[in-house]
Amino acid sequence: MRDAGTPNQGxxxxxxxxxxxxKRLRAAIGxxxxxxxxxxxxxxxxxxxxxxxxxxxxxxxxxxxxxxxxLAPHFILLDDGRGINLGRLVRVSLDRAFGPSxxxxxxxxxxxxxxxxxxxxxxxxxxxxxxxxxALGQLLGKTGLPxxxxxxxxxx
Numbered sequence: 630m631r632d633a634g635t636p637n638q639g640x641x642x643x644x645x646x647x648x649x650x651x652k653r654l655r656a657a658i659g660x661x662x663x664x665x666x667x668x669x670x671x672x673x674x675x676x677x678x679x680x681x682x683x684x685x686x687x688x689x690x691x692x693x694x695x696x697x698x699x700l701a702p703h704f705i706l707l708d709d710g711r712g713i714n715l716g717r718l719v720r721v722s723l724d725r726a727f728g729p730s731x732x733x734x735x736x737x738x739x740x741x742x743x744x745x746x747x748x749x750x751x752x753x754x755x756x757x758x759x760x761x762x763x764a765l766g767q768l769l770g771k772t773g774l775p776x777x778x779x780x781x782x783x784x785x
Contacts, residue, residue, distance in 0.1 A: 643702060650736040651703055654688045654721065657735055661685075662707075663726035665719040667699075676719060680726035684708035691715075 661682035668675045687706040691714055694702040701715035721736040722729035 647701070651688060651715075653735045654685065654703075654705065657723060658685055658687060660723060662705075662735065663722050663729070664713070665721075666713065667717050667719055669717075678726065682726075685721075 662685045665678045699716040704714040723733045
């Protein structure tokens with residue numbers, strides 16, 4: 630399955646695959662679905678996959694899509710009362726929460742999944758040391774102190 634709609638520089642948004650995904654979602658109205666959700670806050674970005682089934686009640690047009698903010702042109706309505714924009718979902722599947730077959734995947738944002746789950750990580754020893762010292766310096770109000778910047782030649 631191809632990218633469902635995360636905009637990339639110089640590409641059409643939403644992608645042609647996005648329309649196919651929306652049709653598949655609409656065909657599944659009234660059935661149990663499983664979600665892989667993107668949870669974003671000011672300081673954290675996480676992916677949540679609980680294995681909880683939700684009844685898909687409807688697929689509705691989102692009035693203010695915005696590719697820069699990750700808001701897709703549609704959202705889904707669930708039986709727990711939530712409406713979730715498709716831009717906040719990594720995957721929606723039928724029958725299986727974990728490891729669904731391609732036929733069970735109704736919606737999947739491959740570009741988002743690749744970037745968040747399979748992307749290159751910067752968690753070297755040097756990066757963690759510098760980030761920790763920078764955060765500590767900000768907490769103590771001493772961001773300009775050279776002692777808090779850390780050595781440059783640490784192994785990574």
